[in-house]
Amino acid sequence: MKQTTWKKWLITLPACLGYLLFFMLPMVFIFYEPLHAPVETFNRMISDSYLLSSISGSLILSISASFVSLIISLFIAFYLSHCTDRVRQILSIMISLPLVFSGLIVAYGFILAFGRAGFITKTLGLVGIPEASFGNLIFTPVGLGMAYCYYLIPRAVFILLPVFQSFDWQQIKVSQSFGASKLQSYRFILFPQILPAMVTSLCVMCSVALGAYGTALALSGTQLNILPLTLYSKISDGGTDFPVVGMLSIILIALCLIFTFIAETIQNRYSK
Structure with missing residues (x-):
């Protein structure tokens, strides 16, 4: 018994070392700098309006792009749930x-399609x-939101699709036979059952969009004031205020964890 337990620990040792070296150790360094003098670092951060606006800008952009992606994903998942298995698989x-x-490839693809010399722009x-006006759109927050939606929509679709597939559509017909309109049937029967999956997918997309920086970096450099690009500029431009950078990193991690916690909590309650 002891020999079997030792072998199991030996097998997991490389994974534990990798987790320690490439996740836990960097996290320790990130937390050490700002938490060495937390009050002073926090006051220095909130006194900079540019840093505060980068946090609000990230939240607005991620929530807006996630909400638009959710609306589109609802229609896609609804359609897929009514397709045949072969069509749905394709x-x-x-x-x-x-x-x-x-994210870089997605950004370059959008530039080639919607940029100033893009195919769709020329068409x-x-x-x-x-x-000139349309070609500049992709380099604005609206264009970045469009690029985010490109890879947020699949995530939402694959969260919503199983819920639509498991839904008993006979409930809609029964409610209509009792005099309910089609809109009322969808509102009072379908919507409450897919609401947990909607909130879960929205939280997952917000968490992904908050931490994404490759697409934003390729489309706008550091011109957009969002948190990942602010962190990148503070590190790459020879910045020396590493405690503030660490505090911003902690805020970014905390925001992503909050959205992830909400998604996991709702998913667990719904599964029970």
Whole structure:
């Protein structure tokens, strides 16, 4: 018995070392700098309006992009739940393709399509839409939100789809036979059952969007005032105030953990 336990610990040793060296140790260094003098570091951070606006800008951008992605994903998941198994499998593979690409590749793809010399920009220019105005859109927060939606939608679809598939659609027909309208049936029967999955997918997407910086960096450099790009600029531009950078990192981690905790709590309650 003791020999079996020792072998199990020996097998997991490489994974434990990797977890320690590449996750726990960097986290210790991140927390050490700001928490060495937490009050002073926090006061220095909140006195900088640029840093505070980067936090609010990240929250607004991530929540807005996640909400739009959720609305689109509802229609996609609803349609997939009514498809045949073969059609659903083919469409699911196509929908999951954005998850394969890194954020940089997604950004370059959007630039090639919607940039100042992009294919779609040039095509719309032929019908009278100004190329200069439309081509600059992708480099704004709206364009960045569009790029975020590209790889947030598949995540929401695959969370919502099992709920739509397991839903008993006979409930809608029964409610309508008792005089309820189609809108009332969807509102009072379908919506309460998919609401936990909606909130879960929204929280997951917000957590992903908050920490994503590759797409934002490729599209706007450090021109947009969002938290990941602020952290990048503070480190790459020869910044020396590492305690404040560490405090911003803790805030980013805390925000992602809050959204993840909400998603896990709702998912556990719904499963029970």
